[in-house]
Amino acid sequence: MAKSLVVxxxxxxxxxxxxxxxxxxxxxxLKFTLKQPAGFLSRRTFQLHTAKEELVASTNHTTKxxxxxxxxxxxxxxxxxxxxxxxxxxxxxxxxxxxxxxxMAQTLSKLQxxxxxxxxxxxxxxxxxxIQKISELDFEIYNYCKAEKCYVILANKxxxxxxxxxxxxxxxxxxxxxxxxxxxxxxxxxxEVKKFLLKNL
Ligand SMILES: Nc1nc2c(ncn2[C@@H]2O[C@H](COP(=O)(O)OP(=O)(O)OP(=O)(O)O)[C@@H](O)[C@H]2O)c(=O)[nH]1
Ligand SMILES: [Mg+2]
Numbered sequence: 001m002a003k004s005l006v007v008x009x010x011x012x013x014x015x016x017x018x019x020x021x022x023x024x025x026x027x028x029x030l031k032f033t034l035k036q037p038a039g040f041l042s043r044r045t046f047q048l049h050t051a052k053e054e055l056v057a058s059t060n061h062t063t064k065x066x067x068x069x070x071x072x073x074x075x076x077x078x079x080x081x082x083x084x085x086x087x088x089x090x091x092x093x094x095x096x097x098x099x100x101x102x103x104m105a106q107t108l109s110k111l112q113x114x115x116x117x118x119x120x121x122x123x124x125x126x127x128x129x130x131i132q133k134i135s136e137l138d139f140e141i142y143n144y145c146k147a148e149k150c151y152v153i154l155a156n157k158x159x160x161x162x163x164x165x166x167x168x169x170x171x172x173x174x175x176x177x178x179x180x181x182x183x184x185x186x187x188x189x190x191x192e193v194k195k196f197l198l199k200n201l
Pocket of ligand 2 (some may be wrong): 014015016055062063087
C-alpha cells in the first residue's frame with residue numbers, strides 16, 4: 001500500500017489536514033496507529049470532533065509521533081487504499097527538548113521511505129509587514145522532494161486574507177513543484193488533493 005507522508009514546519013496545519021481529509025473521504029471515526037520515535041506502536045480510535053479538539057492546536061509541536069490512518073479513495077465502483085501519515089513538525093536548528101529532536105528525526109526517516117510527500121506550507125507565515133520570505137527549511141524539503149519523490153505542496157490557510165497575496169509569491173519561488181492551495185480547516189482544495197493522490201497511486 002502506498003505510504004504518503006504529511007510534512008512541514010510545526011503549526012502549518014498537518015494534523016488538521018490529516019483529520020479533515022479523512023472526514024472529507026467519509027470516515028466516521030479515525031483509527032490512528034501511533035508510532036513513537038522509540039519504536040512503540042499503539043492504536044487509538046477517535047470520533048472526528050474529538051480528534052480535532054485533542055490533536056489540533058495553535059501551540060508548536062502538538063504532534064510528537066507518527067499518527068497514521070488508512071484511507072480509501074473511491075475510483076469507479078472500487079477504491080484505492082493509502083496510508084496517510086501525520087508527522088512531528090520540523091524547525092530549523094537543534095531543538096532544546098530531546099523528545100522533539102527524536103520525533104523530528106523520525107519525521108526525516110519517514111520522509112526517505114515515503115512514496116508520496118504532501119508538504120504543508122502555512123501561507124500566512126510567508127510574510128510580515130515588510131518582507132515575503134520562504135523559510136530555509138521549506139526550501140530544503142522542496143529541493144529534496146522535487147528530485148526524489150512524488151511530491152505536492154499544499155499551500156495552507158488560504159481562507160485567511162493575508163494568505164491570498166502570498167500564494168503567487170510561493171508559486172514563483174517554488175515553481176518546479178505542483179502547488180495546491182487548500183484550507184485544511186474548511187476542507188477547501190480537497191477535491192484537487194484527492195485527484196492528485198488518485199493520479200499517483
Ligand atoms: N485559518 C486556518 N487555520 C488553520 C488551518 N489549518 C490549521 N489551522 C490552525 O493552525 C493551527 C495548527 O494546526 P495543526 O493542525 O495542529 O498544525 P500541525 O502542523 O499539526 O502542528 P504541530 O503538530 O504542532 O507541528 C491550529 O490552530 C489550527 O486550527 C487553515 O486552513 N486555516
Ligand atoms: Mg500536528
